[in-house]
Amino acid sequence: MLKTVYNQTSDMPLSIIIFTTMLTILGLISLFSISMDQFDEVGITTFTKQLFFLIPAFVGFITILFIPKYMIHKYIYFAYSLMLMLILTPFLFETIAGTHRWINFGLPVSIQPSEFAKLIVVVALARYLSDHNLQMKRFMTILFPILIALIPAVIVLQQPDLGTAIILLTPILPMLYWVGARPFHLFILVAPLLSIATAFHTTSFTLWAIVMGSIIYLTQPRLFFGVMLYFGNIFLGLLSPFLWNSLRPYQQKRILTLFNPELDPLGAAYQTIQSKVAIGSGGFFGKGLGSGTQTHLKFLPVQESDFIVSVIGEEFGFITIAIMLIVFLIFMLKIVKLAFLAKERFPGLVLIGIATIFMAHVFVNTAMSTGMIPVKGLPLPFISAGGSFLLSCFIMIGLIMKMGDESIE
Amino acid sequence: MLKSKNLVPKSRFLVANSVIIIVFSILLIRFFHIQVYGHNEYKIRADNNRIRAIPTAAPRGLILDRYGQILVDNYPTYILTGLPNEMDNENWNFSVISACTAIDTTILIDNFDRYFRGRFIPSRITRDLTFEQLSCIEEHKHELTGINYIQFPERSFPSGVNMSHVLGYVKEIDRSLLRNMVDFEQYDVGDLIGWQGIEKQYENQLRGTKGLAFLQVDAFGREVGTVKDINDIKPIPGKNVFTTIDLSLQKTLEKAMSSYKGIALVTDPATGQILAFVSSPDFSPDIFTGNTTLRQWREIVSDPTKPLLNRITNGLYPPGSTLKMITAIALLEGLTIEQNEELECAGIYQFGDRVFKCWKISGHGKINLDQAITQSCNIFFYQAVQRISLNRFINLCRSFGFGSKTGIDLPNELAGLLPTRDYMNRRYTSRGWSRGHLLNLALGQGDLLTTPIQLAVYINKIATKGNTFIPHFLLSKVPEPTNSINLNEQTWIYIQDYLLHAVTEKNGTGSAADPKINGTNVYGKTGTAQNPHGDDHAWFVGYAKNGNQMASTIILVENGGGGGKIAAPIARIAFEHLFNKIIENRLAVK
Numbered sequence: 001m002l003k004t005v006y007n008q009t010s011d012m013p014l015s016i017i018i019f020t021t022m023l024t025i026l027g028l029i030s031l032f033s034i035s036m037d038q039f040d041e042v043g044i045t046t047f048t049k050q051l052f053f054l055i056p057a058f059v060g061f062i063t064i065l066f067i068p069k070y071m072i073h074k075y076i077y078f079a080y081s082l083m084l085m086l087i088l089t090p091f092l093f094e095t096i097a098g099t100h101r102w103i104n105f106g107l108p109v110s111i112q113p114s115e116f117a118k119l120i121v122v123v124a125l126a127r128y129l130s131d132h133n134l135q136m137k138r139f140m141t142i143l144f145p146i147l148i149a150l151i152p153a154v155i156v157l158q159q160p161d162l163g164t165a166i167i168l169l170t171p172i173l174p175m176l177y178w179v180g181a182r183p184f185h186l187f188i189l190v191a192p193l194l195s196i197a198t199a200f201h202t203t204s205f206t207l208w209a210i211v212m213g214s215i216i217y218l219t220q221p222r223l224f225f226g227v228m229l230y231f232g233n234i235f236l237g238l239l240s241p242f243l244w245n246s247l248r249p250y251q252q253k254r255i256l257t258l259f260n261p262e263l264d265p266l267g268a269a270y271q272t273i274q275s276k277v278a279i280g281s282g283g284f285f286g287k288g289l290g291s292g293t294q295t296h297l298k299f300l301p302v303q304e305s306d307f308i309v310s311v312i313g314e315e316f317g318f319i320t321i322a323i324m325l326i327v328f329l330i331f332m333l334k335i336v337k338l339a340f341l342a343k344e345r346f347p348g349l350v351l352i353g354i355a356t357i358f359m360a361h362v363f364v365n366t367a368m369s370t371g372m373i374p375v376k377g378l379p380l381p382f383i384s385a386g387g388s389f390l391l392s393c394f395i396m397i398g399l400i401m402k403m404g405d406e407s408i409e
Numbered sequence: 410m411l412k413s414k415n416l417v418p419k420s421r422f423l424v425a426n427s428v429i430i431i432v433f434s435i436l437l438i439r440f441f442h443i444q445v446y447g448h449n450e451y452k453i454r455a456d457n458n459r460i461r462a463i464p465t466a467a468p469r470g471l472i473l474d475r476y477g478q479i480l481v482d483n484y485p486t487y488i489l490t491g492l493p494n495e496m497d498n499e500n501w502n503f504s505v506i507s508a509c510t511a512i513d514t515t516i517l518i519d520n521f522d523r524y525f526r527g528r529f530i531p532s533r534i535t536r537d538l539t540f541e542q543l544s545c546i547e548e549h550k551h552e553l554t555g556i557n558y559i560q561f562p563e564r565s566f567p568s569g570v571n572m573s574h575v576l577g578y579v580k581e582i583d584r585s586l587l588r589n590m591v592d593f594e595q596y597d598v599g600d601l602i603g604w605q606g607i608e609k610q611y612e613n614q615l616r617g618t619k620g621l622a623f624l625q626v627d628a629f630g631r632e633v634g635t636v637k638d639i640n641d642i643k644p645i646p647g648k649n650v651f652t653t654i655d656l657s658l659q660k661t662l663e664k665a666m667s668s669y670k671g672i673a674l675v676t677d678p679a680t681g682q683i684l685a686f687v688s689s690p691d692f693s694p695d696i697f698t699g700n701t702t703l704r705q706w707r708e709i710v711s712d713p714t715k716p717l718l719n720r721i722t723n724g725l726y727p728p729g730s731t732l733k734m735i736t737a738i739a740l741l742e743g744l745t746i747e748q749n750e751e752l753e754c755a756g757i758y759q760f761g762d763r764v765f766k767c768w769k770i771s772g773h774g775k776i777n778l779d780q781a782i783t784q785s786c787n788i789f790f791y792q793a794v795q796r797i798s799l800n801r802f803i804n805l806c807r808s809f810g811f812g813s814k815t816g817i818d819l820p821n822e823l824a825g826l827l828p829t830r831d832y833m834n835r836r837y838t839s840r841g842w843s844r845g846h847l848l849n850l851a852l853g854q855g856d857l858l859t860t861p862i863q864l865a866v867y868i869n870k871i872a873t874k875g876n877t878f879i880p881h882f883l884l885s886k887v888p889e890p891t892n893s894i895n896l897n898e899q900t901w902i903y904i905q906d907y908l909l910h911a912v913t914e915k916n917g918t919g920s921a922a923d924p925k926i927n928g929t930n931v932y933g934k935t936g937t938a939q940n941p942h943g944d945d946h947a948w949f950v951g952y953a954k955n956g957n958q959m960a961s962t963i964i965l966v967e968n969g970g971g972g973g974k975i976a977a978p979i980a981r982i983a984f985e986h987l988f989n990k991i992i993e994n995r996l997a998v999k
Contacts, residue, residue: 130413177421177425178417180416180417180421270462270623276443277451277454277455279440279443279451280444280448280451280452280454280455281448281451281454282444283444283445283448283452284444284448293455294455313443317444318440318441321440322440322441325433325436325437326433329429329430329433332433333426333429333430336422336429339417340422342415343415344415345414345415345416346413347415348415352425355429362436363436366439366440367436370436370440370443
């Protein structure tokens with residue numbers, strides 16, 4: 001028995017477990033610090049909750065290890081349709097905190113099914129892209145995989161949860177790139193978004209028009225297609241201010257707050273400032289466990305999830321932040337390397353997709369906490385409090401162990 | 410399945426690696442920039458310039474009468490708070506406050522614990538501070554740590570009317586309440602929420618949006634000023650609610666009812682608007698604000714006259730003779746009676762082994778339908794009701810709104826009780842339903858119970874020939890029609906005529922309701938309902954009309970005796986008040 005377990009696991013990239021453990025412990029220490037001045041009749045704090053959530057997370061991780069690769073490959077479309085139903089379920093329940101994000105079973109914990117949508121979309125995309133010997137040189141063949149990610153993203157956006165919706169879409173480009181899509185085709189995908197985004201600022205739009213023109217000229221597509229692409233985008237850009245003006249004011253406001261929560265009257269500017277003050281005042285070595293004034297005087301908002309990095313920055317300093325970022329960096333590089341070494345296309349794609357999801361979380365979370373991008377609530381993997389996310393992270397670690405095979409190294 | 414080869418050019422692998430390394434480098438540089446390069450600046454801000462966001466309460470909207478006179482107002486009170494983390498010596502703090510406010514320290518500590526939400530959130534110590542108390546605390550400020558006071562708008566009732574059942578009250582949200590609320594994210598401990606009446610019904614309009622004040626506090630938590638780069642978010646006051654109440658009429662009727670238990674209700678049949686709403690005895694609505702002692706509170710709760718009961722929407726009464734019009738309509742519609750067909754009233758009527766009596770012991774002699782309503786003859790109806798079926802009677806009652814909620818815009822209205830054949834068989838198992846019960850029902854006795862607001866809908870339907878609206882308090886509300894009734898035009902005219910005769914004719918039972926104003930016709934029916942709780946209830950239901958101005962009135966005096974003697978004169982007061990004013994206004998316009 002033990003022997004078979006050893007044989008199965010010996011090929012797995014065990015270093016991944018070391019990184020995961022380090023990050024999880026860092027998360028627990030920060031949550032312990034936050035929990036020092038929490039109180040409740042039964043002694044439940046963010047810290048004890050997170051400890052408890054580690055149990056299902058670990059079970060999820062172990063379970064994945066025992067599922068053969070071909071089973072994952074075989075049943076992923078079934079899991080995908082199940083996932084679509086699950087993310088629609090919260091719409092049947094009353095809203096929690098104004099959104100349809102959670103399923104409440106009447107238990108003290110609610111489940112957020114969209115967390116699991118991320119990894120299922122990645123595996124489903126991986127299967128589609130590996131099953132079909134796609135002619136990646138052709139543009140039309142990359143449209144179907146986009147749908148796989150777009151459908152759940154649109155549903156999640158209705159909940160409304162822009163952060164998760166964006167995360168659901170991010171794996172598309174890297175995975176297409178990995179299977180050999182032409183960069184120019186990926187550019188065609190991104191171009192309309194940029195045309196709309198820059199349309200509201202004359203200088204940016206002019207610059208974008210020049211850049212786009214140069215790219216199209218340099219890649220030299222067929223004349224008719226190139227001209228259509230260029231003017232189609234310009235036209236879309238010119239049209240969008242009119243479309244925008246035709247919206248009703250409350251619709252405009254809803255969209256604006258979605259992308260820029262600083263318009264929210266509760267003051268996201270306040271959150272960013274407090275977060276930066278917390279991080280900055282931590283200095284090189286930090287103020288020490290439990291001594292962060294910003295953290296403990298509750299100046300720091302949502303400190304246990306979205307702004308956990310501010311707690312780490314304040315109490316443990318730049319040195320810890322740097323170590324954390326370097327651990328994340330090596331972790332990412334390791335996954336990409338495993339993806340490169342994979343013998344088959346399916347596991348390689350799963351690994352690239354998971355790397356993208358982790359990467360997007362780390363980037364959005366830390367960039368937001370340091371005021372580089374607008375406030376967009378996304379948790380930091382392994383570190384932020386939250387049961388559903390912890391479980392999905394550990395399942396993804398299980399997938400990495402499963403798909404990554406070091407034996408050929 | 411897994412057969413497709415993983416053929417990735419080395420270049421793409423390197424591109425992926427470079428992207429990752431570049432992103433992490435940017436992040437590292439950013440953190441270095443903030444934490445090492447900008448450390449001194451941020452350290453100063455963290456130490457000296459902590460920003461605290463304090464929610465500022467938004468005043469609730471006012472509740473006004475139809476002419477804009479204030480029924481419910483706000484007045485500023487002061488609340489004393491303590492920040493647990495900064496109160497170095499709690500006992501000393503409390504003893505100083507106790508000395509200033511003359512409130513016992515145990516009460517102060519009780520409050521403090523009750524509102525406690527965390528070491529860094531101010532907890533309320535006491536409220537309704539007077540100016541003297543405030544200035545005393547201000548004098549001793551240097552001895553106190555972590556103690557602050559904030560302004561808090563509270564409800565006041567300047568109009569002098571009670572109307573407590575209509576206005577309702579606001580309640581402070583405590584921890585256990587917040588835990589059980591559906592829309593908890595919009596509220597916080599210590600906020601006010603409408604808990605009864607209009608305050609509850611129109612909570613969403615009345616409640617404002619809280620603001621945020623950003624204050625700089627120093628390392629000791631003392632406020633040192635406002636924050637430069639963030640603007641305070643101003644609270645948005647709640648919207649005012651204009652009610653349909655006519656304050657002066659309400660006052661007049663509260664005075665008229667002050668010595669009785671019962672109700673007085675005035676509505677406009679043409680719109681469903683409620684002009685006056687008196688449920689007596691009632692109580693001043695400010696017992697829910699301010700410092701009502703436990704003893705005062707217990708007195709109200711245990712008062713045998715039940716002042717807390719909203720008798721108009723939640724009191725269940727036998728309607729007595731006021732229900733006779735149902736039988737009359739059933740007879741006229743079914744063509745089972747001739748206009749001038751006379752039945753004999755000998756003062757006493759035997760049905761099976763039971764003996765029914767008329768209120769007039771000598772009997773009315775030979776009497777037709779018109780006079781039977783005018784003089785409220787019982788025996789006529791005992792005989793006539795036998796021509797219709799129970800189902801017909803009950804269905805007609807139902808279409809006039811009995812047995813279901815009227816939909817008035819107050820919370821917790823009751824539906825009354827309309828006994829069906831099934832209900833009667835269940836209730837009286839041994840004998841089941843018998844025609845004797847129908848005789849009782851025709852006179853509004855027996856199992857049928859109504860709320861006064863249902864009677865208002867009933868009389869409004871008669872006044873408008875079935876085209877009335879759901880009674881409501883919100884002036885801006887578009888009236889919702891009640892369910893429609895299809896009766897012959899002639900039936901409506903007959904019934905209205907009978908009601909007119911009951912008030913205008915010399916021997917009409919309702920003659921005391923007529924204010925005798927030129928051009929104003931009063932229609933009405935009295936009732937004297939027997940009940941198991943003592944003397945008869947006195948009823949008057951009716952309406953008055955002058956040109957196209959209409960108003961209907963329901964009066965109930967519990968255990969008051971005869972409806973014509975007790976209830977009708979109160980209705981006259983209402984009509985007098987309204988129609989004199991209408992005529993005055995008309996003259997003024999001319």
